[in-house]
Amino acid sequence: MDWIINGFSQVLTLQNILISFMGCFLGNLVGVLPGLGPTASIALLFPFVLKLPPLSILICLGAIYYGAMYGGSITSVLLNIPGEVASVPTAMDGYPLAKQGRAGSTLLICALCSFFGCMVALVCLSFFAPLLGRFALSFGPFEYFGLMVFSLLCVCGLTGKSVLQSLAMVCFGIVLSFVGVDISTSAYRLTFGSFKLLQGIGIIPIVVGVFGITEALDGIRSDASSIVTEEEGKFQRVMPTKREWKLSSKAAARGALIGTSLGILPGLTPSTCTFIAYSLNEKFCVEKDKYGHGAIEGCACAEAANNSAAMAGFIPLLALGIPTGPVLALVLAALIIQGVIPGPLMFTVHIDLTGAVIAGFFIGNIIMLIMNIPLIRFWVKIAKLPYKWLAPIILFLCMLGTFIIRYSYFDVWIMLLAGAFGFLAKKKNIPIPPLVLGLILGRSIEMYFRQASSMGFEKIFSHPIGLGAIVLGVGLLISTQVLKSKKKINL
Amino acid sequence: MQKAKKSLFLIENLAFSFILLVVGLITILESVRLTQKHLPKNWLASSGGFMMIIGAIILLLFLFDLTSSIKKCVLGLKKMEVEPEIKKKEAKGVEDKANLMKMLYSFALLGVYTIIIRPLGFPIASTIYIGVNLWLLKNPLLRTIITVVVIFIVLTFGAPAFGLSLPRGFLGI
Numbered sequence: 001m002d003w004i005i006n007g008f009s010q011v012l013t014l015q016n017i018l019i020s021f022m023g024c025f026l027g028n029l030v031g032v033l034p035g036l037g038p039t040a041s042i043a044l045l046f047p048f049v050l051k052l053p054p055l056s057i058l059i060c061l062g063a064i065y066y067g068a069m070y071g072g073s074i075t076s077v078l079l080n081i082p083g084e085v086a087s088v089p090t091a092m093d094g095y096p097l098a099k100q101g102r103a104g105s106t107l108l109i110c111a112l113c114s115f116f117g118c119m120v121a122l123v124c125l126s127f128f129a130p131l132l133g134r135f136a137l138s139f140g141p142f143e144y145f146g147l148m149v150f151s152l153l154c155v156c157g158l159t160g161k162s163v164l165q166s167l168a169m170v171c172f173g174i175v176l177s178f179v180g181v182d183i184s185t186s187a188y189r190l191t192f193g194s195f196k197l198l199q200g201i202g203i204i205p206i207v208v209g210v211f212g213i214t215e216a217l218d219g220i221r222s223d224a225s226s227i228v229t230e231e232e233g234k235f236q237r238v239m240p241t242k243r244e245w246k247l248s249s250k251a252a253a254r255g256a257l258i259g260t261s262l263g264i265l266p267g268l269t270p271s272t273c274t275f276i277a278y279s280l281n282e283k284f285c286v287e288k289d290k291y292g293h294g295a296i297e298g299c300a301c302a303e304a305a306n307n308s309a310a311m312a313g314f315i316p317l318l319a320l321g322i323p324t325g326p327v328l329a330l331v332l333a334a335l336i337i338q339g340v341i342p343g344p345l346m347f348t349v350h351i352d353l354t355g356a357v358i359a360g361f362f363i364g365n366i367i368m369l370i371m372n373i374p375l376i377r378f379w380v381k382i383a384k385l386p387y388k389w390l391a392p393i394i395l396f397l398c399m400l401g402t403f404i405i406r407y408s409y410f411d412v413w414i415m416l417l418a419g420a421f422g423f424l425a426k427k428k429n430i431p432i433p434p435l436v437l438g439l440i441l442g443r444s445i446e447m448y449f450r451q452a453s454s455m456g457f458e459k460i461f462s463h464p465i466g467l468g469a470i471v472l473g474v475g476l477l478i479s480t481q482v483l484k485s486k487k488k489i490n491l
Numbered sequence: 492m493q494k495a496k497k498s499l500f501l502i503e504n505l506a507f508s509f510i511l512l513v514v515g516l517i518t519i520l521e522s523v524r525l526t527q528k529h530l531p532k533n534w535l536a537s538s539g540g541f542m543m544i545i546g547a548i549i550l551l552l553f554l555f556d557l558t559s560s561i562k563k564c565v566l567g568l569k570k571m572e573v574e575p576e577i578k579k580k581e582a583k584g585v586e587d588k589a590n591l592m593k594m595l596y597s598f599a600l601l602g603v604y605t606i607i608i609r610p611l612g613f614p615i616a617s618t619i620y621i622g623v624n625l626w627l628l629k630n631p632l633l634r635t636i637i638t639v640v641v642i643f644i645v646l647t648f649g650a651p652a653f654g655l656s657l658p659r660g661f662l663g664i
Contacts, residue, residue, distance in 0.1 A: 393621070
């Protein structure tokens with residue numbers, strides 16, 4: 001555990017604490033805005049963060065991530081506006097509680113349970129990620145290829161209504177990653193003679209386009225500000241009762257356990273983990289009659305599950321370089337852009353960086369807890385800002401963020417195209433996360449595929465992990481498609 | 492009117508299949524071009540090997556998607572003939588249309604904004620874009636003016652202070 005202690009000594013500098021504070025603040029700020037969840041928050045702030053060194057990027061993106069998630073909880077409880085899908089259970093139980101005048105105690109419980117969930121996942125991250133990383137040192141191209149295919153198939157199986165459409169989007173993402181000069185052979189691929197396409201299609205214009213522009217346009221179309229209700233939750237008493245403490249602590253423990261265990265799996269985004277934990281918790285809760293319309297246990301479980309799942313996703317990301325969802329794909333992209341490739345080397349060559357990142361997450365969570373409680377009323381005011389004012393500002397920030405990365409007008413046009421495509425895809429219920437994951441993992445998958453092919457692809461049969469991962473992924477994909485076609489599930 | 496509706500319905504349902512077909516064909520053709528150009532010893536490990544596999548998967552997905560889209564279209568068209576007039580709530584329809592137009596104008600404005608950055612410079616182009624978009628979305632005049640002034644000051648004086656050198660256009664400062 002020396003590496004974590006060293007990490008704390010690296011992180012406890014004024015600069016990193018300020019970055020963590022800024023990340024939490026900005027994440028909260030964007031997270032409370034109607035219609036902007038953690039993915040859109042990170043996509044919007046992503047280009048600005050890239051100017052920082054790798055450690056600060058990870059600390060900042062982590063802080064934005066849990067800041068945005070907590071932002072969604074505040075608006076869920078006080079205004080009945082879940083900023084993202086994962087906050088829906090919190091809104092279901094939190095808003096009725098707020099209407100009873102218990103907004104203060106509900107928000108305090110939410111903040112503490114989010115903190116607890118994050119801490120449980122961070123402890124797991126500190127213990128299990130190095131073990132997984134050390135184990136992964138023996139992995140070769142077959143194993144990585146298998147695991148990446150598994151990751152993409154899981155995302156396809158678990159997002160959107162149609163597995164076929166999700167698969168198609170992954171393939172589109174991979175095709176986009178082909179564009180440019182092939183690093184191995186220097187061949188020009190899909191450039192159509194264009195000089196601008198030689199450098200490839202940037203991740204940032206696509207990400208900002210499909211998440212930032214799409215969300216802003218969708219907000220204008222659906223008049224997002226109209227969902228803000230006039231009735232606001234009241235604060236009569238901030239300190240929860242003894243019974244509330246007792247009920248919440250048990251529910252939070254269940255939520256954190258389920259969230260952490262499921263959050264490691266690719267494709268299971270925090271939203272899905274939260275819903276699974278929330279529905280499982282119903283079987284164990286004491287106030288069954290209130291569950292879903294004013295039970296503190298519901299809020300506690302949902303918040304703990306949401307945050308622990310978000311943080312647990314960093315285990316496969318840091319140990320194997322495999323993102324479990326779109327947000328972590330963006331974190332991976334940020335690291336790749338900075339020249340740090342997550343994987344087993346994070347626990348050997350980059351052990352100092354990894355220790356500092358985990359320490360940074362611990363500190364960031366503490367900062368968020370301290371910062372948020374006095375700022376609740378401020379966030380509510382932000383959440384009530386009219387969308388007709390916010391939308392042009394968001395669109396402008398997307399433009400500025402994309403432009404300043406390479407000062408390229410071409411990137412801006414790509415962003416606009418991606419925005420239009422993302423909007424149409426959203427309108428037709430075609431999932432966007434598989435596209436982004438395909439784009440980000442495309443080059444790595446191809447590299448491992450080519451390495452495996454050079455060694456003889458038939459040798460995959462002597463690599464049970466690689467083969468097993470592919471078989472498991474295909475099995476999961478087929479089973480979810482069968483279930484979806486029978487309309488039994490719609491994750 | 493009914494014919495136009497039917498055409499729109501068909502386009503909406505078949506567009507994704509068409510995109511799949513185009514992307515799949517382009518990917519496969521590019522893979523073939525690369526293979527013919529470089530004549531690799533190990534085709535799978537070459538620039539075009541993995542590309543061909545992805546192209547083939549896309550074409551396979553196209554076939555599946557086309558089949559289900561055709562089924563959907565046939566069912567949808569039959570339904571349209573049986574129930575030709577579906578009356579929507581008028582007030583909501585008008586509001587939706589207005590919001591859709593606002594969204595389209597905002598998106599078109601982004602295109603204009605990108606074009607005017609080079610001649611006018613980033614601060615002026617951004618100020619014009621934000622001003623026009625705020626006006627288009629019917630923000631109060633005072634709020635629009637304050638926002639525009641703040642954005643202009645931040646971009647002109649604040650951005651250089653943070654080390655951001657944005658294009659200044661004809662001002663050339």
